[in-house]
Structures are given as C-alpha cells and as structure tokens.
Amino acid sequence: MSLADQPYAHLLRPHTGPLRRDERYDTVHFDGLELADGQAGGALFLECAFTDVSLTELKLRQARFTEVWLERCRLLACELVESEWQDASVLDGVLAGVSAYGAQLRRVTVRGCKLEAVNLRGAVLRDVVFEDCRLHDVDFGGARLTGVSFPGSALEEVRFGGATLTGTDLRGATRLELPDGHEGLRGALVSAAQLIELAPQFARALGVEVRD
Template structure:
C-alpha cells in the first residue's frame, strides 16, 4: 500500500536536502531534491523530465507539457494543475495533497503507491492508465475518465465520485466501500472486480436491473 503521507514539508525524509528551484521547467531535465515553491509555470515544455525526491508547494501550472515525465517520491501540496499534459507520465511513492487538477490529460500514465488527499480532480483523463496501490482520500472526483484503465488495489475513502466513467476498465480489489457517493454514468459497466458495500449495492440496484432488462414494480 502507499507510504504514509507527511503533513508538513519538514517531515519529508529528504527535506534537509532540498534546494530552491529558479528558472523555467525544461524537457528531459533531471530534478533531484529540488523545492518548487509558489511559482507559476505557464505553457512550458518539460516532457521527459524526471523529478526525484522533489517538493511542490503552492505551485500553479497552466498548460504545462509534462508528457512522459517521471515523478518518484514527489510531495505536492496546495498546487493547481490546469490544462496540463501528463500523458504517459509515471508516478511512484508520491503524494498530492490539497491540490486541484482540472482539464488534465494523464492518458496512459502509470501510478504506483501514490496518494491523493483532499484534492479536487475535475475533467481529468485517466483513460488507459495503470493504477496500483493508489488512494484517493477525501477527494472530489468530477468528470474523471478511467475508461480502459487498470485499477488494482485502489481505494476511495471519504471521496465523492461524480460523473466518473469506468467503461472498459479492469478492476482488481478496487475498494469503493469508503466512497461518499458513487456517481457512475456508465452504471454497472466496469465495476467487475470492485468491492462495494451492501448499501452501495442497493443504490446501484436500479442500474443493474435496467442492464439485465428487469422491470421492478411494487
């Protein structure tokens, strides 16, 4: 499962090694123990960049191209990622807390042992992504597309799902029991392999009945 998420920058095991970042983001650059603090990055290209043991605090990224970027042991707090291209990026042992991701394309990305806590994800494309040991904790997922993605040991404690699409997804031990609500416009499509509660089953019963051609009358 994902590693514990520090609440403060100073609690990071590599906090004492961090150096402040200056200048623009660059493609294929290797950023090792770098602190990105409060900066604004707009329409920059950083495809193929590697971020190793880095911290992002209060950073705003708009239209930044991060295709095939790698995020390893990255901690991002209170940031805004708007209209960014994160397609085919790789995330491992990382955490995003209190952030906003809007209009982000993460198609074909790979996330492993990664936590999203207290985040808002809106209009995020995770089609064909691979998620393993990922937690969405106390988040809002609105218009998020997991179509054709693979979700293994993914959980959603305290998270609200609105217009979340799972058509064509392959789930294995995807735990939806802790979700506050299940807004799934595809209905039962993609739920095979998920774990849900009996209460959630009752809520989804009309969609299951409709899919099976069953008319329920009292």
C-alpha cells in the same frame, strides 16, 4: 505527515525559471511559482517538492515523478500523458482538465483534492489511495486498477467502462455516481448499502425496467 517529515526535506533547494524538456530535477523545491505553457516532456523529478504552485497548460508527457510531494498545487489543462508516478503524495490540490491517459501510478496518495475532467483512460494504478477527494467527470475507461481505494471520497460522473479492477475498494466512497461503464466495476468491492444505491444504475445499464 508533512513535507518536513520527508527524508529528503533538508536537502531541498529552491528552483527558479521555467521547466525544461528531458531535464533531471533532483531534490528541488518548487514553491509559490506560476508555471504556464511550457514544454517539460520526459523530465525526471526525483525527491522533489511542489508547494503552492500553479501549473497551467504544461506539457509533461512521459515525465517521471518519483518520491515527490505536491501540496496546495493547481494543475490546470496540463498534459501528463504516459507520465509515471511512484511514491508520490498529492495533497489539498486541484486537477482540472488534465490529460493523463496511459499514465502509471504506483504507491500514490491523493488526499483532499478536487479532480475535475481528468482523463485517466488506459492508465495503470497500483496501490493508489484517493482520500477525502471529490472526483467529478474522471474517466478510468480501459484503465487497470489494483489495490486502489477511495476512503471519504465522492465519485460523481466517474466512468469505469472497460476498466479492469483487482482488489479495488469502493466501500469508503461517500458517493458513487456512474453515468455508464458499470460493467467495469467487475472485481470491485462495495458495501451492501452502496449496492442498493447502485441498483437503479445497474438496472438502467441492463435495460431492466423496475415497477412496483
């Protein structure tokens, strides 16, 4: 699927200028822009597309993203605290140093992305797919994950401490490296091979010493 396949693609109009707080952006195309150090908290992005956009240190607290397309975008040190995402696609991008605790994501696809030091503590994720991604130092502490999957994704230094997992499928993950918070995996679905891989981590978490 591409941007051209989206039902609103023919309605998109180009955007220029900075983002503004509490603004409504409807069928707007943000293309090839560098947006930095702005205040756009509470903004609504409805049927919008972001392509080849760099967003640096933007304040997007409580912003809402509904039916949006983000492709080849870089989100660096952005604040997405308590933001809401629904029916969104995030493709071939980078999210680094992003604060998104308390965010709500529903029917979101994240594909071919690199997530580095992303804070999703206390977030609510429902029907979210992380496909062919690398998640490094991503914190799901205290989050609620329902129907979330990670096909083809590597999870490195990912934390689930205090999380609630329902119907969360980790079987497709290519790597599971969890420094702590193993109890948060309760309710997750893993493969037999992954269970063997996780066994030493579970043993350390439980204080069990294994000797031959």
